[in-house]
Amino acid sequence: MGEQVIQILLAGGVMLAIALVFGAFLVICAHFFTVRRDERINQVEDLLAKSNCGGCGRAGCAQFAEALVKGEAKLSDCRATPQANKEKIAELLGGGEIGEETVAVVHCNGGHSCYDKYDYQGYGDCASCELIAGGVKACPVGCIGKKTCVGVCPTGALAVGDGGYACVDKEKCISCGACIADCPKKIIGRIPKSAKVYIACSNHGKGKEVMELCSHGCIGCGICAKNCPAGAITMKEGLPEIDYAKCVGCRVCVQKCPRKCIKEH
Amino acid sequence: MTVSLLSVMFTAVISQNIVLSQYQGICPFLGVSKKMSSAAGMGFAVIFVMAVSSVFCWLVYNYILLPLGIDYLYTMAFILVIASLVQMLEMAIKRLSPTLYSALGVYLPLITTNCAILGTANSAIVFSSYNFVYTFCVSVATGVGFLLAICLLAGIRLKTDRADIPKCFKGFPITLITAAIMALAFAGFSGILAG
Numbered sequence: 001m002g003e004q005v006i007q008i009l010l011a012g013g014v015m016l017a018i019a020l021v022f023g024a025f026l027v028i029c030a031h032f033f034t035v036r037r038d039e040r041i042n043q044v045e046d047l048l049a050k051s052n053c054g055g056c057g058r059a060g061c062a063q064f065a066e067a068l069v070k071g072e073a074k075l076s077d078c079r080a081t082p083q084a085n086k087e088k089i090a091e092l093l094g095g096g097e098i099g100e101e102t103v104a105v106v107h108c109n110g111g112h113s114c115y116d117k118y119d120y121q122g123y124g125d126c127a128s129c130e131l132i133a134g135g136v137k138a139c140p141v142g143c144i145g146k147k148t149c150v151g152v153c154p155t156g157a158l159a160v161g162d163g164g165y166a167c168v169d170k171e172k173c174i175s176c177g178a179c180i181a182d183c184p185k186k187i188i189g190r191i192p193k194s195a196k197v198y199i200a201c202s203n204h205g206k207g208k209e210v211m212e213l214c215s216h217g218c219i220g221c222g223i224c225a226k227n228c229p230a231g232a233i234t235m236k237e238g239l240p241e242i243d244y245a246k247c248v249g250c251r252v253c254v255q256k257c258p259r260k261c262i263k264e265h
Numbered sequence: 266m267t268v269s270l271l272s273v274m275f276t277a278v279i280s281q282n283i284v285l286s287q288y289q290g291i292c293p294f295l296g297v298s299k300k301m302s303s304a305a306g307m308g309f310a311v312i313f314v315m316a317v318s319s320v321f322c323w324l325v326y327n328y329i330l331l332p333l334g335i336d337y338l339y340t341m342a343f344i345l346v347i348a349s350l351v352q353m354l355e356m357a358i359k360r361l362s363p364t365l366y367s368a369l370g371v372y373l374p375l376i377t378t379n380c381a382i383l384g385t386a387n388s389a390i391v392f393s394s395y396n397f398v399y400t401f402c403v404s405v406a407t408g409v410g411f412l413l414a415i416c417l418l419a420g421i422r423l424k425t426d427r428a429d430i431p432k433c434f435k436g437f438p439i440t441l442i443t444a445a446i447m448a449l450a451f452a453g454f455s456g457i458l459a460g
Contacts, residue, residue, distance in 0.1 A: 011335045018325065018342060022349035029353050033360035123429040 040092055041069050047089050049080035053154045055176030068093065075099065079175035079190075102190040103173040104157075104180060108143040109200035109261055111164030114214035125151060130184035139213040141187050141202040149179035149188060170265065191265070196249030197242065201261040204238045218261045224253040270402060277406035280454040283381050284414040285447055290381030294415055295440060297372070304419035308412030310372040312405060315382055317354065318347045319404035322386040323397055336391075343386045351377045381411060414451075418444060 045065035052060040056077040058067060067073035068089070075086055076099025086098045115138040120129050126148035129135050135144045143165035150158045150166065157172035158179060166179075170193065180188045187202045199218070203210050207219035220238035232246035233253060240253075240262070253262045281287060284294045290311070297307040322343050330336045355373045358366045376382060385407045389400045418440070425439050434442070 007335075010333060011338055014329065014333055014335055015338060015341060015345070018329065019345055022345060026349055026352055026356075029356045033356040 038069050041065050043092060044068055044089050047081070047085040047092075048078065049082070049085075049174060051080045051154060051174055051176070053080055053174060053176035053178065055079055055174075055178065079177070101193040102175045103170045103193050104168050104175055104177070104188050105191050105198045105200075105265065106143060106149075106158075106166045106168060107187045107189055107199060107202040108139075108141065108165050108185075109163065109216050109263060110137065110139055110142040110214045111145055111161075113163075113216045114139045114142040127182070127184050135185070139203055139210075139217060141185050142214060143185065143187060148182055148184065152178040152182045154178060192244050195242075195244050195265050196247065197251060197254055197262055198265050199240055199242065199261065200263045201239065201259075206238065216259055216261050218259060221258065223256050223258060224262055227252050227256045270399060273399065274402055274406035277403050278410040278413065279451065280457060282410045282414055282451050283385065283407045284411055285444075285451040286455070287384065289384040290379050290411055293372075293375060293379055294411075294418065295437070295444070297375075298415050298419040298422055298440075301416065301419045301423065304415045305412070307372045307375075308408070308415050310376055311379065311381065311411045312408030314347075314351060314354065314373070314376045315385055315404045315408040315411075316401060318350050318382055319386050319389060319400050320397075321346050321350055323390050323400045326390050339391050340383070340387070343383055347382055347386070348377050381407070414447070417447060421447075 042065075045062055048061045048065055050061050054060070056064050056073065058064045058073070064073060064078060068075065075090060075093075078086075079099070079102055081089075083098065083101050090098055116136050117133060117138050118136060120132070120136040122128065122132070124146070126135070126144040126146040129144050129146050134140060135142075137144055145160045145164045145166065147160055147166070150160060154176060155172045155174055157169045157174075158166050159169070160166050166188075168179075168188075175190060175193075177190075180186075180190070185202075191198050201216070201218040203213070203217050204220075205213075205217075207221065210217035210219050218239055220235065222235050222240075224240050225233040225235050229250060229252060230246045230248045232243045232248075233240045234243070235241070251264060254264055277283070283289050284291065293307055293311075298304045325342055325346055326336065326339055330339060330342060351373055355366075358373075385404050389395050389403045389407075393399075393403075395403060421443050422440060425443065430439055
């Protein structure tokens with residue numbers, strides 16, 4: 001009986017001793033090996049969007065926060081963080097450009113209204129379709145609608161709708177730029193989040209050429225530019241360009257466009 | 266001595282591969298094998314931790330547990346040693362070598378709960394009662410076996426991710442099938458060093 005008690009006490013005692021020794025080592029290590037780093041890095045990291053989207057070109061928000069504090073990155077490189085938080089970060093770091101809040105848009109509303117060159121039955125997404133004669137669409141800058149952008153979007157903001165082209169949900173979009181980089185047609189761009197309208201076509205071609213390809217393509221008629229009361233639209237190489245600083249959001253261009261390729265945002 | 270050490274190490278890498286024939290460390294094997302770079306990082310981190318932890322476990326087992334006659338507590342003791350050791354290593358690496366930390370740092374806490382580490386310590390120190398040198402070499406070899414297996418799987422997954430496989434097999438099902446076929450292939454080595 002006595003021996004058993006000793007055995008139990010011995011086992012418990014030894015384990016406790018080992019645990020204590022290792023615990024003490026951990027405390028000592030923690031004391032000696034703490035890495036002193038700028039407190040602001042943690043504060044900045046807390047204010048960032050923490051979506052780890054990689055849109056700034058760094059591995060994640062932690063690395064971006066470190067680069068920000070060291071002055072190696074600009075606050076405007078991050079597009080996912082809300083404006084209010086950016087202002088706080090700028091205050092914390094003593095200034096710095098905040099940059100305008102933007103969202104991605106797909107500059108195409110062709111989809112099913114754009115003719116198919118051939119019947120694509122292969123495997124994969126837009127990137128694999130693009131390899132065969134520049135994609136299935138007759139328009140060289142028409143959305144293929146095979147969801148490459150949908151696949152790369154970290155927030156699920158993109159979807160290919162009934163029209164057969166991709167659309168961005170501006171509430172979900174954090175403007176990280178993953179879709180912009182991966183779209184094989186390069187027809188996704190950024191516009192200010194406050195924008196009311198956008199050009200939903202990327203084809204710079206002449207009117208007749210575009211008409212043959214797509215019933216929703218911009219023919220470069222210039223009606224939008226002539227009718228814009230604020231003079232915010234200019235024609236450039238057959239496509240209208242909106243100066244969002246001047247745009248008042250009256251949507252006259254949306255109504256006047258004969259091809260319905262200026263869309264409300 | 267050297268010949269048998271080599272054969273034991275060869276066995277640990279290939280024919281008794283920790284993942285593919287002993288089914289330990291499956292979690293990181295499946296979870297961290299999506300990209301080759303992270304698979305290699307995980308593999309090297311496992312080698313590192315395995316080598317260091319088995320050395321400490323050997324010391325604790327042979328100089329503390331055995332003389333006191335409480336060797337039946339080895340599992341608890343090893344878990345204690347491994348967990349605190351990994352913590353310590355993480356802190357030390359963070360301070361001493363930021364480069365190594367950024368390469369292995371993410372994987373170190375994951376390894377604390379990797380059963381392969383504990384399994385190797387158990388089998389080498391307790392079941393096979395190897396001496397110090399053997400224990401160290403066998404743990405390194407086991408880690409190399411893990412690295413080999415996870416890198417092979419990562420390479421195959423790069424291919425299967427882009428291949429036209431039936432939708433119901435996409436993702437984990439095809440990965441599990443791949444792992445099973447790899448295990449079969451490794452089973453082919455099993456007779457080589459039997460003698």
